[in-house]
Amino acid sequence: xxxxxxxxxxxxxxxxxxxxxxxxxxxxxxxxxxxxxxxxxxxxxxxxxxxxxxxxxxxxxxxxxxxxxxxxxxxxxxxxxxxxxxxxxxxxxxxxxxxxxxxxxxxxxxxxxxxxxxxxxxxxxxxxxxxxxxxxxxxxxxxxxxxxxxxxxxxxxxxxxxxxxxxxxxxxxxxxxxxxxxxxxxxxxxxxxxxxxxxxxxxxxxxxxxxxxxxxxxxxxxxxxxxxxxxxxxxxxxxxxxxxxxxxxxxxxxxxxxxxxxxxxxxxxxxxxxxxxxxxxxxxxxxxxxxxxxxxxxxxxxxxxxxxxxxxxxxxxxxxxxxxxxxxxxxxxxxxxxxxxxxxxxxxxxxxxxxxxxxxxxxxxxxxxxxxxxxxxxxxxxxxxxxxxxxxxxxxxxxxxxxxxxxxxxxxxxxxxxxxxxxxxxxxxxxxxxxxxxxxxxxxxxxxxxxxxxxxxxxxxxxxxxxxxxxxxxxxxxxxxxxxxxxxxxxxxxxxxxxxxxxxxxxxxxxxxxxxxxxxxxxxxxxxxxxxxxxxxxxxxxxxxxxxxxxxxxxxxxxxxxxxxxxxxxxxxxxxxxxxxxxxxxxxxxxxxxxxxxxxxxxxxxxxxxxxxxxxxxx
Numbered sequence: 001x002x003x004x005x006x007x008x009x010x011x012x013x014x015x016x017x018x019x020x021x022x023x024x025x026x027x028x029x030x031x032x033x034x035x036x037x038x039x040x041x042x043x044x045x046x047x048x049x050x051x052x053x054x055x056x057x058x059x060x061x062x063x064x065x066x067x068x069x070x071x072x073x074x075x076x077x078x079x080x081x082x083x084x085x086x087x088x089x090x091x092x093x094x095x096x097x098x099x100x101x102x103x104x105x106x107x108x109x110x111x112x113x114x115x116x117x118x119x120x121x122x123x124x125x126x127x128x129x130x131x132x133x134x135x136x137x138x139x140x141x142x143x144x145x146x147x148x149x150x151x152x153x154x155x156x157x158x159x160x161x162x163x164x165x166x167x168x169x170x171x172x173x174x175x176x177x178x179x180x181x182x183x184x185x186x187x188x189x190x191x192x193x194x195x196x197x198x199x200x201x202x203x204x205x206x207x208x209x210x211x212x213x214x215x216x217x218x219x220x221x222x223x224x225x226x227x228x229x230x231x232x233x234x235x236x237x238x239x240x241x242x243x244x245x246x247x248x249x250x251x252x253x254x255x256x257x258x259x260x261x262x263x264x265x266x267x268x269x270x271x272x273x274x275x276x277x278x279x280x281x282x283x284x285x286x287x288x289x290x291x292x293x294x295x296x297x298x299x300x301x302x303x304x305x306x307x308x309x310x311x312x313x314x315x316x317x318x319x320x321x322x323x324x325x326x327x328x329x330x331x332x333x334x335x336x337x338x339x340x341x342x343x344x345x346x347x348x349x350x351x352x353x354x355x356x357x358x359x360x361x362x363x364x365x366x367x368x369x370x371x372x373x374x375x376x377x378x379x380x381x382x383x384x385x386x387x388x389x390x391x392x393x394x395x396x397x398x399x400x401x402x403x404x405x406x407x408x409x410x411x412x413x414x415x416x417x418x419x420x421x422x423x424x425x426x427x428x429x430x431x432x433x434x435x436x437x438x439x440x441x442x443x444x445x446x447x448x449x450x451x452x453x454x455x456x457x458x459x460x461x462x463x464x465x466x467x468x469x470x471x472x473x474x475x476x477x478x479x480x481x482x483x484x485x486x487x488x489x490x491x492x493x494x495x496x497x498x499x500x501x502x503x504x505x506x507x508x509x510x511x512x513x514x515x516x517x518x519x520x521x522x523x524x525x526x527x528x529x530x531x532x533x534x535x536x537x538x539x540x541x542x543x544x545x546x547x548x549x550x551x552x553x554x555x556x557x558x559x560x561x562x563x564x565x566x567x568x569x570x571x572x573x574x575x576x577x578x579x580x581x582x583x584x585x586x587x588x589x590x591x592x593x594x595x596x597x598x599x600x601x602x603x604x605x606x607x608x609x610x611x612x613x614x615x616x617x618x619x
Contacts, residue, residue, distance in 0.1 A: 048098075048101075049098055049099055049100055049101065050097075050098065051097075051098045052095055052096070052097055052098070052115050052118060052119070053069045053070075053095070053096055053097075053098055053110075054069070054093060054094075054095060054096075055067040055068060055069040055075065055093070055094050055095075055096045055110065056068045056069075056091065056092070056093055056094070057088065057089065057090050057091060057092050057093075057094060058074065058090060058091075059090060060079075060088075060090075061076065063078060063079050063080075064076040064077065064078060064079060065077045065078075065079055065082075065088060067094065067096060067110055069096065069098070069108065069110070071101070071108060073107060073108055074107065074108065075096065075098075075107060075108035075109065075110035076107055076108075076109070076110065077096065077110045077111060077112050081111065081112045081113040082112065094112055095112070095115040095116065095119060096110040096111065096112055096115050097110065097111040097112070097114040097115040097118065098110060099111055099114075116151075117151075117152050117153070120151035120152045121151075121152045121189065123151065124150070124151055124152060124191070125184065125186065128181060128184075129181070129184065130181050130182065130183060130184055131180065131181060132180070132181050133178055133179070133180055133181075133198060134150045134154075134178070134179060134180075134181060134193060135150065135176065135177070135178050135179075136148040136149050136150030136151070136154065136176070136177065136179070136193075137149050137174070137175070137176050137177075138156070138172045138173050138174060138175050138177060139153065139173070140173060141169065141170050141173065142155075144157060144158060145157040145158045145159075145160070145161070145169065146158070146161065146169055146172060146173070148177065148179070148193060150191075150193070152191065154181075154191040154192065154193050155190065155191070155192050155193070156177075156179060156192075156193050156194070156195060157192065157194070159196070160179075160182075160193070160194035160195060160196045160197065161195055161196065162195065162196055162199065163196055163199055163200060163203070164225065164226060177195055178195070178198060179193035179194055179195040179197075179198055180193060180194050180195075180197045180198040180201075181193055182194045182197070202238075203238045203239070204238070205238070206237045206238030206239075207238030207239045207278075208238070209238065210236060210237055210238045210239055211238075211239070211275065211278070214236070214270060214273060214280070215270065215273075216270050216271065216272060216273055217269070217270060218269070218270045219267060219268070219269050219270075219287065220236055220267070220268060220270065221265060221266070221267050221268075222234035222235055222236040222237070222241065222265070222266060222267075222268055222282075223235045223263060223264070223265050223266075224260045224261060224262050224263060224264045224265075224266060225240060225262065225263075226240075226262070227256050227257055227260065227261075227262060228256070229245075229255065229256075230244060230245055230256075231243050231244040231245045231247075231248070231256055232248075232256045232260050234266065234268060234282055236280065239278060239280065240280075241268070241270075241279075241280035241281065241282040242279070242280070242281060242282060243256075243260075243268060243282040243283070243284060244281070244282075247271065247281070247282065247283040247284060247285055247286065248260075248284045248285060249284065249285050249324070250285045250288065250290065250291050250323065250324025250325075251320075251323040251324045252310055252311070252318075252320070252326065259284070260284075266284070267287065268282040268283060268284055268287075269282065269283045269284070269286045269287055270282065270283075271283045271286065285324075290324075291322060291323065291324035291325050292324070292325065292362055292365050295325060295360060295362055295367070296360045296362060299321065299325075299327075299357045299360060299367060300357065301357050301358065301359065301360065302356060302357065302358075303356070303357050304354060304355070304356050304357075304374060305321055305354075305355060305356075305357065306352055306353070306354050306355075307319035307320050307321045307326075307327070307352070307353065307355060307369075308320045308350065308351070308352055308353075309347050309348065309349050309350060309351045309352075309353060310326065310349065311349065312343050312344055312347070312348070312349055313343070314331075314342060314343075315330065315331055316328050316329050316330040316331050316333075316334075316343055317329050317334075317343045317347055319353060319355055319369055321367070325367070326367070327355070327357070327366075327367030327368065327369040328366070328367070328368060328369060329343075329353075329355060329369045329370065329371050330368070331343055333358070333368075333369070333370035333371060333372055333373070334346055334347075334371045334372055335371070335372050335411070336372045336375065336377050336378055336379065336411065337378055337410060337411015337412060338410070338411050339411070346371075347371075353371060354371075354374050355369040355370060355371055355373075355374065356369065356370045356371075356373035356374055357369060358370050358373070378411065378412065379412075379449050379452045380449060382412060382447055382449065382454065383447045383449055386408065386444045386447060386454065387444065387447070388444055388445060388446060388447070389443060389444065390443070390444040391441060391442070391443055391444075391461070392408055392414075392441070392442055392443075392444060392456075393439060393440070393441050393442075394406035394407050394408045394414065394439070394440065394442060394456075395407045395437065395438070395439055395440075396434050396435065396436055396437060396438040396439075396440060397413060397436070398436065399429075399430050399431055399434065399435075399436060400430070401429060402417060402418060403415050403416050403417040403418050403420075403430055404416045404430045404434050406440065406442060406456055408454065412454070413454070414442065414444070414454035414455065414456040415453065415454065415455060415456060416430070416434075416440075416442060416456040416457070416458055417455070418430055420445070420455075420456070420457040420458060420459055420460065421433050421434075421458045421459060422458070422459050422499060423459045423462070423464050423465055423466065423499075424465060424466075424499040424500050424539075425499040433458075440458065441458075441461060442456040442457060442458055442461075443456065443457045443458075443460040443461055444456060445457045445460065465500075466536045466539050467536070470500070470534060470536065470541075471534055471536055474496070474502075474531055474534050474541060475531065475534070476531050476532060476533055476534060477530070477531065478530070478531045479528060479529070479530050479531075479548050480496055480528075480529060480530075480531065481526060481527065481528055481529075482494035482495055482496045482502065482526070482527055482529055482543070483495045483524060483525070483526055483527075484521050484522065484523050484524060484525045484527060485501060485523065486523070487517050487518055487521065487522075487523060488517070489506070489516075489517070490505065490506055491503055491504050491505040491506045491508075491509075491517065492504040492506075492509070492517050492521055494527060494529055494543055496541070500541075501541075502529070502531070502540075502541035502542065502543040503540065503541070503542060503543060504527075504529060504543040504544065504545055505542070505543075505544075508532070508542075508543065508544035508545060508546055508547065509521070509545050509546060510545070510546050511546050521545075527545055528545070528548045528549070529543040529544060529545050529548050530543065530544045530545075530547040530548040531543060532544050532547070
């Protein structure tokens with residue numbers, strides 16, 4: 001059956017071979033009668049150029065063969081018109097094409113090759129038709145394809161050379177091929193053939209037979225037809241199967257070409273068949289036992305082995321333990337103490353490293369390995385080296401919202417939490433006290449070997465001032481000076497000294513009702529305030545501005561004792577300060593005072609009274 005659609009696609013390349021074929025025939029413009037003329041059909045008196053004659057080889061003259069055609073003189077033919085020069089024997093008969101009866105040199109010009117082409121053309125057109133299979137030898141490349149000698153020169157388009165167009169069709173030159181006749185053009189003396197169509201038909205028949213007998217698990221032979229980065233296509237005889245790179249070898253390979261070559265015959269195993277899509281998955285490594293069988297017995301957990309680094313990723317390194325068996329050393333398993341940004345900081349591809357087997361998963365074909373486990377864990381010695389209450393000096397390596405990491409020694413960090421930086425100051429971020437790179441002294445609070453954590457303290461270098469310093473230096477009833485640091489709707493925070501604040505409740509600002517504390521005070525303003533209470537447990541100091549301004553009568557009316565002087569050494573031991581206290585006189589408290597803010601415990605009143613008596617006695 002003639003494929004006319006295919007023939008139509010070749011029309012544009014046929015013109016490229018007309019000159020080639022006509023030159024070989026040497027009969028451009030010759031009519032059919034001339035092409036069909038053979039010896040004996042016309043008398044010698046009527047011979048004209050273009051006639052095919054019977055001749056007899058009578059000798060050799062240099063590179064020419066002398067042929068007698070029965071005329072008054074002999075003709076000559078170039079010796080290269082014989083494919084096999086050794087077959088030229090004197091006395092042999094030969095068909096020749098009469099090109100010129102008498103040349104300038106007086107000899108008859110003949111051509112054996114052109115006679116052969118014409119005779120063969122007649123024989124082929126009489127015995128063959130479109131769709132027949134022919135055999136020939138590829139002569140050379142021409143525009144758009146190849147010229148093939150099947151007795152006459154015929155055209156094989158490049159697209160019809162093979163099922164997959166080869167990279168260079170010139171590799172077929174000199175090869176004997178079989179092809180199917182696509183088109184015979186009698187007018188233009190043109191024949192177009194297709195090797196691809198013949199292959200496709202043969203493969204179609206072979207594919208039907210193959211698909212009827214192929215089964216998963218079978219072992220079959222095939223020929224490698226194409227190689228890609230992801231695998232190789234193998235012709236099983238009518239259909240190609242894909243041999244994926246992951247199914248080529250149990251060992252790691254970088255490219256399929258490392259194992260197979262094009263046109264190589266190999267044996268493969270059928271892994272999967274998709275009848276509808278006509279896709280077949282092949283395997284090469286499956287022909288050999290899996291090295292993952294009994295892998296847990298060969299590499300028990302906690303065993304120490306040596307392997308070669310074959311690949312490095314951001315998250316770790318793959319180590320080959322044996323062909324086909326690789327394990328992963330995660331970046332977190334490379335060093336106990338060193339901070340590693342990339343595995344290449346420690347190892348390189350090709351290195352032989354000692355590792356410890358951490359976990360084996362036969363089903364997933366995964367082995368977890370560790371490098372640091374080959375060495376003693378320094379955290380096992382940390383508890384001995386740095387017991388609680390040990391004073392150390394370290395460098396601030398990093399700051400976070402919740403604290404600072406302090407490097408005690410290489411790879412050993414302790415956490416200094418914000419809550420352990422100051423006894424009295426409220427710290428929102430560690431940068432308020434520290435900066436990266438600072439060298440600081442700390443106290444070891446706790447060591448957790450299992451979690452590899454050390455808790456450090458900065459404030460623990462000194463005694464908690466709320467235990468003694470604050471209660472001893474700030475006594476209820478005492479009048480002190482402070483600075484406004486913050487104003488809220490419920491009151492004012494007053495700094496009594498560095499890192500120590502008291503709360504001046506809105507009800508203790510003045511005797512009259514206050515809607516907005518901003519109307520009474522401003523940030524940075526110095527105030528005289530009276531200490532109402534000191535709560536060491538809650539770490540709070542209650543203050544009053546209005547009570548510090550009361551007259552003696554108002555103090556007496558409120559039931560508050562009168563104190564002349566009070567001495568205090570300060571929270572941080574910064575000398576002594578003398579404060580004059582106003583004597584009590586008044587009969588009752590002023591209207592508008594808040595009971596919860598003005599109420600003073602019996603213990604506080606007693607403390608104030610004792611302090612006042614001591615001062616008087618001292619004077």
